[in-house]
Amino acid sequence: MEFQDKVLKCIDCGSDFIFTAGEQLFFHDKQFKNEPKRCRACKAKRVAVLGATPAGGPPRYAKVETQATCSGCGKQTTVPFRPTQGRPVFCRECFQSRRSAASA
Numbered sequence: 001m002e003f004q005d006k007v008l009k010c011i012d013c014g015s016d017f018i019f020t021a022g023e024q025l026f027f028h029d030k031q032f033k034n035e036p037k038r039c040r041a042c043k044a045k046r047v048a049v050l051g052a053t054p055a056g057g058p059p060r061y062a063k064v065e066t067q068a069t070c071s072g073c074g075k076q077t078t079v080p081f082r083p084t085q086g087r088p089v090f091c092r093e094c095f096q097s098r099r100s101a102a103s104a
Ligand SMILES: [Zn+2]
Pocket: 010, 011, 012, 013, 014, 015, 038, 039, 040, 041, 042, 043
């Protein structure tokens, strides 16, 4: 079966986008009945909002890595959550030394 590029309209932003022959072949292979409803940009936006997990997937797999500066030693670190404005952020070492200091 031959596929040809098709122009579809995005239901989110209303702009035209190309449903390429390759994508149609992929959809055909997967036996997807519905054509894509959103352009690439809107799809990417939705994925970002949903935390990159497929709809209905467990949210605990949504991993957020945020670049932050440690309030203890000033080192650049990544934290697995979005730091709240004004709240101190600690790197692994500072976090652990603070925790052991608190429990001692
Ligand atoms: Zn769109």
